[in-house]
Amino acid sequence: MNDLRLTERDLDNRTARMTARKVQVHYGQNHALKDVDVDILDKTVTAFIGPSGCGKSTFLRCLNRMNDTIAACRVEGQITLEGEDIYDRRVDPVQLRAKVGMVFQKPNPFPKSIYDNVAYGPRIHGLARNRAELDEVVEKSLRRAALWAEVKDRLHAPGTGLSGGQQQRLCIARAVATEPEVLLMDEPCSALDPIATAQVEELIDELRENFSVVIVTHSMQQAARVSQKTAFFHMGHLVEHGDTAQIFTNPRDPRTESYITGRIG
Amino acid sequence: MTLPLLLLLLVILALGSFLAGRARALMVAGGDARRLHSLPAHHGLNLMLAFALPSAVALAGWLLARPAAAPGPAAMLAIPAIGLAAAASLWLTMRPESRARNEVEAAAKGFLILCSVIAIATTVGIVLSLLFETAGFFRQYPAAKFFFGTVWRPDFRGDSDLGFLPLLWGTIYVSAIALAVAVPVGLFAAVYMSEYASPRFRTFAKPAIEMLAGIPTIVYGLFALITVGPLLRDWIASPLGLGTSGASVATAGLVMGVMTIPFVSSLSDDIINAVPQSLRDGSLGLGATKSETIRQVVLPAALPGIVGAVLLAASRAIGETMIVVLGAGAAAKLSLNPFEAMTTVTVKIVSQLTGDTDFSAPETLVAFALGLTLFALTLGLNILALIIVRKYREQYE
Numbered sequence: 001m002n003d004l005r006l007t008e009r010d011l012d013n014r015t016a017r018m019t020a021r022k023v024q025v026h027y028g029q030n031h032a033l034k035d036v037d038v039d040i041l042d043k044t045v046t047a048f049i050g051p052s053g054c055g056k057s058t059f060l061r062c063l064n065r066m067n068d069t070i071a072a073c074r075v076e077g078q079i080t081l082e083g084e085d086i087y088d089r090r091v092d093p094v095q096l097r098a099k100v101g102m103v104f105q106k107p108n109p110f111p112k113s114i115y116d117n118v119a120y121g122p123r124i125h126g127l128a129r130n131r132a133e134l135d136e137v138v139e140k141s142l143r144r145a146a147l148w149a150e151v152k153d154r155l156h157a158p159g160t161g162l163s164g165g166q167q168q169r170l171c172i173a174r175a176v177a178t179e180p181e182v183l184l185m186d187e188p189c190s191a192l193d194p195i196a197t198a199q200v201e202e203l204i205d206e207l208r209e210n211f212s213v214v215i216v217t218h219s220m221q222q223a224a225r226v227s228q229k230t231a232f233f234h235m236g237h238l239v240e241h242g243d244t245a246q247i248f249t250n251p252r253d254p255r256t257e258s259y260i261t262g263r264i265g
Numbered sequence: 266m267t268l269p270l271l272l273l274l275l276v277i278l279a280l281g282s283f284l285a286g287r288a289r290a291l292m293v294a295g296g297d298a299r300r301l302h303s304l305p306a307h308h309g310l311n312l313m314l315a316f317a318l319p320s321a322v323a324l325a326g327w328l329l330a331r332p333a334a335a336p337g338p339a340a341m342l343a344i345p346a347i348g349l350a351a352a353a354s355l356w357l358t359m360r361p362e363s364r365a366r367n368e369v370e371a372a373a374k375g376f377l378i379l380c381s382v383i384a385i386a387t388t389v390g391i392v393l394s395l396l397f398e399t400a401g402f403f404r405q406y407p408a409a410k411f412f413f414g415t416v417w418r419p420d421f422r423g424d425s426d427l428g429f430l431p432l433l434w435g436t437i438y439v440s441a442i443a444l445a446v447a448v449p450v451g452l453f454a455a456v457y458m459s460e461y462a463s464p465r466f467r468t469f470a471k472p473a474i475e476m477l478a479g480i481p482t483i484v485y486g487l488f489a490l491i492t493v494g495p496l497l498r499d500w501i502a503s504p505l506g507l508g509t510s511g512a513s514v515a516t517a518g519l520v521m522g523v524m525t526i527p528f529v530s531s532l533s534d535d536i537i538n539a540v541p542q543s544l545r546d547g548s549l550g551l552g553a554t555k556s557e558t559i560r561q562v563v564l565p566a567a568l569p570g571i572v573g574a575v576l577l578a579a580s581r582a583i584g585e586t587m588i589v590v591l592g593a594g595a596a597a598k599l600s601l602n603p604f605e606a607m608t609t610v611t612v613k614i615v616s617q618l619t620g621d622t623d624f625s626a627p628e629t630l631v632a633f634a635l636g637l638t639l640f641a642l643t644l645g646l647n648i649l650a651l652i653i654v655r656k657y658r659e660q661y662e
Contacts, residue, residue: 095552101550112565178552
């Protein structure tokens, strides 16, 4: 694994933002996730890796209750955000998703202008009191997503007219505009070319200053490049979870070793 | 010797030439189909075309030349003979490398072009026939009086007032009421069906709504005449002092609105379903509620299609006749009161053309002018729809 550039790690005094304990997910008869325990640390990028169908995306969608939209899906166990159980009956999934933002596999800008795409979250959550504040939020979010310089002269052009990489950064800007505490990314680079991928990866590293980021990826190089913590999923089990450097250089479980050396998955 | 017998003979010979062509192909290939450029069936089809096309042309030419007479024995033999001669020359020149497949493909393409041309030519023919009759009308009646006249009082003894405006107003008024009913009800029903309803409810409710489209309009007309009309008169119009007429614009508009609900709801439902799930996920993932997602993301994305559905409903409403006859009456009037009897362009076209008609009197020819104006109106609506759809498509895709 010498070709992997492992990012420096300073994780000593990080607190857990989200914790998952004994999480089980069923799709109808299918037991998709079994006994998953993970901590998502503050200001840290956590990568979920594993072969297709291993349950990593399913688990990611549990963290902001996006699985609620699928009728056949049942989640058990405990997931907390800031110590509060997010599956508690008093928790409104709509409010939860404002705190736990999500970026999807394929860029999915709304059929609106660039400005309206980014302003969408702040508008529905009433985060800006007037137009000037909203302008400020939009600019800040686009700057955070490293897109401001490219689009500042055409904020009112349709978001769907951007290139694929720009669209994905627009979706990231849209997600950070609501000031979430945790940002979930489901294979955010799988539809992008290498240059756009590099830009988004750089961006993920910068986002770490303000948010906890969880990224699902098929690329082990990507996990090694951007994350500080890595969790390896296999057939619905969380096989191994630890510092990225340790997972990639000194895996404890033979299945992890097989996967990162390319023998399974 | 009759025409049906001749047609039967031609069909039998065509089938025979298909079989002959297929057999001949295998024969020239020495029984090994792999040596052929085209499949044996292609050669069969090609030979059949070689027989059928010249025969069909000969038959058509003969029918055009002597349309009334039955074919005599000479024609009975000459027509298939022409086809057989063409087929036989192809049969003789067939080689393993003959490109029968390409010929058959070209013939298939030609057939498809012919069908499109028939459809287009029919439209052109309709417009032309309307145009000629309308020109005849305007030679006898001044165009300005037709387009800007406010009185509709046809009199077959002459000296009629044939003002178009009362009819146009009736058409617009009734259609507007119909759309005011159909668009919100249909659209919201579609939103419920596609976004909220459980699959079980959907399988039962969607056909039930679409059944509305299958009811003949005369039945809607009866419903307007005996139920809705008296109801509106007794409960709304009379107490408010707005009139005592059972037939009214509101009656026809309401019933017509119910009739057009399935056009709006069924099309909108399909269009809303076609909006990618990723857009809904994106919005829900930002903490938007379901109704916010629908209002701000799904409906704007579906807008071009919804506009198309609404305009389709509008052209249905403009062209509707039966419901208006029974629901709104036949009195051409310019009035704002929705509880008064009025009438529309289509109803007047019918009433000008029924009964003893004299196709040189302006009172009859006015029907063609009305028809052409109606056609122009719906054409304008369709063009408007295209412009709107194109504008939003540029923005949304």
